[in-house]
Structure formats: structure tokens, C-alpha cells
Amino acid sequence: MMEFLTLWLITVSFSIVPLPCLNGHGHRTASGTSGTKSAKGGSAEKNVAYPIAIDAENTSWTNAPGSTLGDLCTDVGKPCDVPGSICFQKKEFVFGRSKAESNGRCRCRHGYVEVRSTCNRPPIFMKAPYKFTAERPTIGHSLGYIRAKDFDGNPFEVELDTTEFNISSTGEVTTTKTYSSSQTISFSAVATDSFGLHASVPVTVNIWVPPGPDLPLSTVNAPIGPFNNFCELSHFSQKAPESSAFLTGPYQLYQTYLLFSGPCVLEYIVDWNDTAQPVVRVQVEPEPIAEYFNLTVIDAMRVSVLSTFSALSATSDMFILNILANVSNKMVHIRCSTDPSLSSRAVVGCQEVELDGHSRRVLLGSRGRASTSQHSIGDGQIYHYVVNSNGTEIALMDSNFTTAYQETSGFLRLHPTRMRKILAIQLVQDQLGNSDDRNTDGLLAVFALGGVNKTEPYVAFANLPLSAKPDLPLAPVSWVGQPVSLIEIFTSNNQ
Known part of the structure; x- marks a missing residue:
């Protein structure tokens, strides 16, 4: 007998024999499941994977908090159009965010779900917020570094939501223009992992241009960094x-x-x-x-x-x-x-x-x-x-x-x-x-x-x-x- 999760219209049946934890990579299928548990309110061991059969016809996959731990597979072993997962959180099963980050419909059978005490986490930044200062910066001036990490070991990228500055693969932030007046510029840095989970941090750059007459660039002989002459x-x-x-x-x-x-x-x-x-x-x-x-x-x-x-x-x-x-x-x-x-x-x-x-x-x-x-x-x-x-x-x-x-x-x-x-x-x-x-x-x-x-x-x-x-x-x-x-x-x- 199967119990139904009314909210998502999902039927999940579990094997009584746990498989090794897949740690969010790859997938396994199995036949001959025995015993059933409701998706909501079910109990399971931590850090184990169970083979399941899922009937997801006409089911919407929503962007609920969590992560994609594996693909649901069709009868012929191909991934669904919208892969998803179920994570074990607070002693109930909840659906993770789909890779596509959009709603979709598909029919899947014979997939698996990985059961873990925690789901994949988004990247984190090492500071919040980031603040930089620069004196009369020119194009390519290095402001410093924005650093992030992913505790789950997933690859991630950091991007800036501005065109005034660039960020390299090492996290170094540089200017894309020469500034002639003092100003404060605010924007965000966004770190996104391979599953689409992301985190952002505010960034502020204080540009300081001392008062005084502008000199032709050809007559200026100074290092790019504002304080490089002093802090050596x-x-x-x-x-x-x-x-x-x-x-x-x-x-x-x-x-x-x-x-x-x-x-x-x-x-x-x-x-x-x-x-x-x-x-x-x-x-x-x-x-x-x-x-x-x-x-x-x-x-x-x-x-x-x-x-x-x-x-x-x-x-x-x-x-x-x-x-x-x-x-x-x-x-x-x-x-x-x-x-x-x-x-x-x-x-x-x-x-x-x-x-x-x-x-x-x-x-x-x-x-x-x-x-x-x-x-x-x-x-x-x-x-x-x-x-x-x-x-x-x-x-x-x-x-x-x-x-x-x-x-x-x-x-x-x-x-x-x-x-x-x-x-x-x-x-x-x-x-x-x-x-x-x-x-x-x-x-x-x-x-x-x-x-x-x-x-x-x-x-x-x-x-x-x-x-x-x-x-x-x-x-x-x-x-x-x-x-x-x-x-x-x-x-x-x-x-």
C-alpha cells in the first residue's frame, strides 16, 4: 500500500536495505523495492541512499530551498527534462532546487533519492561586506581580492553585477576605467556553484581623487597602486x-x-x-x-x-x-x-x-x-x-x-x-x-x-x-x- 504526498503528488517507495551514500554524485537504480514510506514524515538513516520508484507525471518541480543531489531517470535510463532530488532535512523529505531553476513536467520511474542530514549548501564569501579604497585609480588598478569557498567542494564562479570592475579567477578585483573625481560605488559579487545555488555579498569601492590641477598623463611618472611608493x-x-x-x-x-x-x-x-x-x-x-x-x-x-x-x-x-x-x-x-x-x-x-x-x-x-x-x-x-x-x-x-x-x-x-x-x-x-x-x-x-x-x-x-x-x-x-x-x-x- 502506498501513501501519497498531496502537496507534490509524488509516490515514493523505499527499499529496506540501504545503499552507500552517493555524496551528491552519479545515480543508481534498483528493482524489486519492498515496503513503502510516505515522503513527508518518513524516517531514514543519515548519509545513506535508497532506490525508489517515482511517478511524477504532471508534477511541477518548484525552486524550493535545497539542492540537486541526483537525476531522476526515465524507464529507459535517460535523465528527465527537469532533474531534481529529495533531501532529508528536519526528519521530513523536501524537494531540492532543480538544476534548471524553472518549473517543468515529466514522467519518471526507477530513480533514486539520496538521504542526507544536510543538503548541498551554496558558496560563502569570506567577508561581508567587502570595502576597498583607491586613490586616483587608472585602468587595471588592483583594488584587492574577493574570496569565496564552497564547503561541499563543488566548483563555483564569482561574478560582479557591474561593468566598472573586473574580477579574475583568483578573485582579484581591478578597475576598467580611469577616475577623475572622488566617488563611492556600490555593487554585488555573486558566487554560483555548479548546481545553480548562489550567494551574494555587497561591495563598496571608495574612489578618492585629491583636489588639484589635472596633469597630462604623459608627464606623470607614478606607480599604478596609490600607496605602493610608501608601503614597500x-x-x-x-x-x-x-x-x-x-x-x-x-x-x-x-x-x-x-x-x-x-x-x-x-x-x-x-x-x-x-x-x-x-x-x-x-x-x-x-x-x-x-x-x-x-x-x-x-x-x-x-x-x-x-x-x-x-x-x-x-x-x-x-x-x-x-x-x-x-x-x-x-x-x-x-x-x-x-x-x-x-x-x-x-x-x-x-x-x-x-x-x-x-x-x-x-x-x-x-x-x-x-x-x-x-x-x-x-x-x-x-x-x-x-x-x-x-x-x-x-x-x-x-x-x-x-x-x-x-x-x-x-x-x-x-x-x-x-x-x-x-x-x-x-x-x-x-x-x-x-x-x-x-x-x-x-x-x-x-x-x-x-x-x-x-x-x-x-x-x-x-x-x-x-x-x-x-x-x-x-x-x-x-x-x-x-x-x-x-x-x-x-x-x-x-x-
């Missing part, structure tokens, strides 16, 4: 770094870091292939901070970072990058989420909050200082290693930067080159086995002024207890390898 690798050797931060979190697969100097930021990694000592290598060359984090400011050169620190959720599955910054001479707290599956450009969204004096004190104590964060295995709390106001010692502080538990003594004096002042510090994973077993395999990258004249920026690696235990002294301290000049690193561009 040479900037980091001429102006010492001021802060460093995790990009993807201390316990993520990819150990990628950010280095800040003035209004510029670059991505770097620590290369452990040299068995003598770790080596800092540039991964993404410097960009204006405002552009890298898609901040809502026009004058990107008026953004500078005072300090950075991190936080993890209770389950350690989300990493938050916190930045205390000057944005156009205002104190701003920038809070960014990151995607641990990305090894580069992993920031997926930032919030900007202007701070008053009280909020700033609560956030970072009485002054912003270079710091790096550690998640304590013992009590599960976040602690910070903070550079003191003189730039000579390291202290372990609580998550609110209000209580200091431990402090080094003679930290810089222990280094053979007698570095003068610490600029930035970064906790890094030790992959050479140099660290003390109390350190949870961590070393401290120390960016400091040193050299003969004590004015050259260097990076060196310190070995000290870094397990974020309030009762554990920050001693003894030893140094791994020799300090390396940042001038040498950034002028050779050794990526």
Missing part, C-alpha cells in the same frame, strides 16, 4: 616595526604572523628548514593597514597600530585579532575574525569601535604596549606577554592587562649583541626542539634595535618559559642562534 619592504627597514600579531591563532594549522610599522602591515612566516636557527620570511608584501583589513576610511595613511593582542573562544575554535589603533587621530578598537583554513589573508571580517579614554584603559591598561598572547593549558585563560614601558623587559599579564604576575630581569643584557630597545614580540611555535619543555614548544621572536650603533632593527629568538603560568618565573632566558638584520631580510625579499 624598504619601509620596514627604514622604519622599525612597532607590533606583531598572530594572523591565524597560536594553535591553528597555519602559523602566519603580521608585522606592523606605521600605516603598513605585512604577513610573515617563520621558516624552520634551517637547522641552525629559525628564519623570518615575508609571505605578503606590505600594504596599508586600512586596505589589508578593509577598514572604512578614505585616508589610509592616517591609520597606525598602537598594539595588538588575541583572544580565543571557550572552545578554541575561533581566533580574534584585536588591534588598538589610531585611525585619523581617533582611538579605535579593531576586532577581526579569522579563518583557520586559510594560510594567508585569513581575516574574514572586522569591526571598528571608537574608544573613549575609559574604554581604552579597560582594554589595554593605561598605555598601548607591544604584546603577544598565550592560551594557558592549565586554567584555560588568555594571558599576555607585554613589553614594559622602557622596552627592556617582558612581563606576564592577565587578559585585561591590569595585573602583572612575572617579569624578566636583565632580559636584553643577556643577549650578546646588547640590543637596546624591544620594538615588538611574537610567540612562535618551535619546530627545531630548541625550547624548554616547560614552554609548550614556544620561542619568543624579539624585534629590537641593535647592531653597532644600536639603531638598526633586528630579530632574534629567545628561549624562556612561555606556558602562561602566573606562578612560573620568566627565567632562565637563553637565545637561539644569532640576530638577523631586518634590513637584510626586507631588502632581499626572501620569500
